[in-house]
Amino acid sequence: MIWGGVLLLAAVLIGIPLGVVLTGTTVALGMVTGFLALLGVHARSAAVLTVAVACGLLQELAALMQAGQPPALWSAVLFGIVVYLLLDIGAFAARFHGVAVEARVWRMQVRYWGGTAVLFGLTALAVGLLAAASARPFTGPLLLHGLAVVAAVVVVGAAFGAIRAWHHEGEAW
Amino acid sequence: MRVRLSAQVYRLLAIATLALFLGVACARVDLVLVAVPCLLALLVGMAVDTAATYAVTHQVSQTRLFEGDVFTVTVTIVAHSTIPLLEILEPLPPSVEVVAGHTHAAFSLTAGQTVQWCYSLRCVRRSRFTLGHLYVRLHGRAGCLMRELQHDIPQPCAVYPRIVPLRRAVRPPHTQVYIGSYVSPAQGEGIEFGNIRPFAPGDQIKRLNWRASLRLHDLHVNDYHQERNADVVLMLDTLTNVGSPTLNTLDLCVRVAASLAWAYVRRKDRVGLIAYGGAFRWLKPGVGRAHFQRLLDQLLEATVVFSYVTRDLALVPKRVLPPQALVIAISPLIDERFLHAVQDLRARAFTVLLLTVSPVEVTRAVVQPSPVNDLTCRLWALEREAQLNTLQQQGFMVLEWSPEMPLELVFATLTQRRHVRRRVAR
Numbered sequence: 001m002i003w004g005g006v007l008l009l010a011a012v013l014i015g016i017p018l019g020v021v022l023t024g025t026t027v028a029l030g031m032v033t034g035f036l037a038l039l040g041v042h043a044r045s046a047a048v049l050t051v052a053v054a055c056g057l058l059q060e061l062a063a064l065m066q067a068g069q070p071p072a073l074w075s076a077v078l079f080g081i082v083v084y085l086l087l088d089i090g091a092f093a094a095r096f097h098g099v100a101v102e103a104r105v106w107r108m109q110v111r112y113w114g115g116t117a118v119l120f121g122l123t124a125l126a127v128g129l130l131a132a133a134s135a136r137p138f139t140g141p142l143l144l145h146g147l148a149v150v151a152a153v154v155v156v157g158a159a160f161g162a163i164r165a166w167h168h169e170g171e172a173w
Numbered sequence: 174m175r176v177r178l179s180a181q182v183y184r185l186l187a188i189a190t191l192a193l194f195l196g197v198a199c200a201r202v203d204l205v206l207v208a209v210p211c212l213l214a215l216l217v218g219m220a221v222d223t224a225a226t227y228a229v230t231h232q233v234s235q236t237r238l239f240e241g242d243v244f245t246v247t248v249t250i251v252a253h254s255t256i257p258l259l260e261i262l263e264p265l266p267p268s269v270e271v272v273a274g275h276t277h278a279a280f281s282l283t284a285g286q287t288v289q290w291c292y293s294l295r296c297v298r299r300s301r302f303t304l305g306h307l308y309v310r311l312h313g314r315a316g317c318l319m320r321e322l323q324h325d326i327p328q329p330c331a332v333y334p335r336i337v338p339l340r341r342a343v344r345p346p347h348t349q350v351y352i353g354s355y356v357s358p359a360q361g362e363g364i365e366f367g368n369i370r371p372f373a374p375g376d377q378i379k380r381l382n383w384r385a386s387l388r389l390h391d392l393h394v395n396d397y398h399q400e401r402n403a404d405v406v407l408m409l410d411t412l413t414n415v416g417s418p419t420l421n422t423l424d425l426c427v428r429v430a431a432s433l434a435w436a437y438v439r440r441k442d443r444v445g446l447i448a449y450g451g452a453f454r455w456l457k458p459g460v461g462r463a464h465f466q467r468l469l470d471q472l473l474e475a476t477v478v479f480s481y482v483t484r485d486l487a488l489v490p491k492r493v494l495p496p497q498a499l500v501i502a503i504s505p506l507i508d509e510r511f512l513h514a515v516q517d518l519r520a521r522a523f524t525v526l527l528l529t530v531s532p533v534e535v536t537r538a539v540v541q542p543s544p545v546n547d548l549t550c551r552l553w554a555l556e557r558e559a560q561l562n563t564l565q566q567q568g569f570m571v572l573e574w575s576p577e578m579p580l581e582l583v584f585a586t587l588t589q590r591r592h593v594r595r596r597v598a599r
Contacts, residue, residue, distance in 0.1 A: 098274035
């Protein structure tokens with residue numbers, strides 16, 4: 001079951017660069033990534049899955065370079081979340097393969113992965129917006145730029161605080 | 174407690190570094206953003222993982238068992254604080270196997286929650302082992318930090334050889350002086366009728382045979398046979414062992430010895446034990462359940478200690494090998510030294526029963542089936558048959574037992590042999 005989820009995430013990891021641009025290089029790198037992901041799932045190895053993720057990063061870079069498009073914020077955030085989830089879920093599945101895992105553990109892990117994916121995604125989005133705001137030529141009033149920076153910092157801090165609060169209220173998970 | 178970083182930290186760090194490097198090198202902010210969730214996961218994982226406190230207890234349903242018995246292990250974990258993920262493992266000795274449940278489990282506990290973790294084990298072979306060495310890993314929710322602990326709650330367990338109830342066993346040729354289950358040729362107190370003789374002063378009135386007294390016009394009394402026990406010494410061959418850890422000749426010999434010991438102890442006989450091998454061990458004959466427990470403990474420790482030295486049975490004290498005892502030698506008959514020891518005993522006028530456990534079937538079960546191995550085993554079986562025939566011609570009582578044969582059947586065949594009956598008769 002969990003390995004099925006890992007394979008699904010690997011498919012998304014391969015699909016995002018292919019969605020950016022479909023060339024021979026991205027397809028070839030996608031095939032290598034897919035092969036490594038399948039190998040990792042078959043061998044129940046988190047290390048091989050990490051290599052597959054690294055290959056996926058190269059595929060994403062190749063796609064971005066070949067497309068030559070301006071930075072796509074949402075696509076980058078989605079790709080980052082998929083990378084994180086693939087690494088985390090893959091490591092969990094490999095570590096607890098063959099172990100009798102209580103149903104409550106599964107429920108909590110799924111909620112944790114869901115919650116962190118949303119929070120980390122929002123934080124990455126905020127960082128992206130901050131980067132975009134900083135990269136723009138200085139044309140508008142200074143107050144607007146200042147507010148953008150403060151808003152990004154607040155979002156990052158709020159995300160971190162929410163995670164800490166979640167952790168301490170273990171019963172609420 | 175040992176705290177260490179999990180491999181997940183290095184994986185996240187590696188991917189984040191790669192993404193940052195590629196992003197900076199190729200001037201793509203997209204890849205820099207890809208690294209953000211991984212870096213955040215690292216930051217959160219290192220910041221929010223805290224130590225958890227708990228108590229653990231370990232219980233075993235039985236500590237004294239026989240081969241084939243199933244017992245239950247119960248581990249109770251009481252969380253004093255919230256534990257996001259607790260991984261627990263109990264390594265098992267090779268002499269037990271899991272029947273139900275798992276010996277490696279993961280739990281998530283809230284503060285004050287109690288979890289009972291049970292699994293059933295089957296004892297595969299005789300051994301002594303200690304359960305209760307628990308390895309615990311406390312994972313944070315993010316899985317970045319691991320706290321490793323080891324709990325020692327020792328539960329010593331003993332798995333004794335399996336005992337096959339024997340309704341019939343070889344009757345010892347001589348009885349001893351203590352009360353037992355055998356009808357002795359000597360006359361005295363008992364319930365088995367022996368003879369009628371004239372009344373003598375001192376005879377009890379209840380022994381008068383009134384019918385004979387009226388017919389013979391004189392008082393006559395009944396005589397009875399005494400009921401006495403016997404001495405049996407089990408001589409176990411610990412010189413060699415053939416087979417696999419799960420099926421080997423030594424374990425089979427030990428099972429036979431345990432079954433015979435139980436059969437004779439139940440009949441109130443004195444049972445002794447000699448483990449003849451590289452390490453010479455013995456237990457002087459005794460009666461009762463406590464002595465049977467001592468016998469089982471000795472049999473549990475029986476193991477092959479390789480040695481070139483041939484031990485002389487003269488080393489055995491006389492009280493361990495009492496005169497007129499029935500000696501049952503249990504051996505696969507692989508090492509000639511054991512055969513010489515048995516011949517030595519016979520030369521000292523002991524009644525020796527040679528019960529041999531066939532090593533051919535045990536070896537056949539271990540080796541790969543092939544025409545050459547099959548032919549070798551058949552030749553070996555023929556050689557053994559010739560060897561046993563020679564021993565029978567020398568006057569030994571020889572019984573052969575193979576694992577698939579019921580043990581009682583071996584003793585049933587003995588009673589059908591006329592010459593054996595003559596030797597075993599009172």
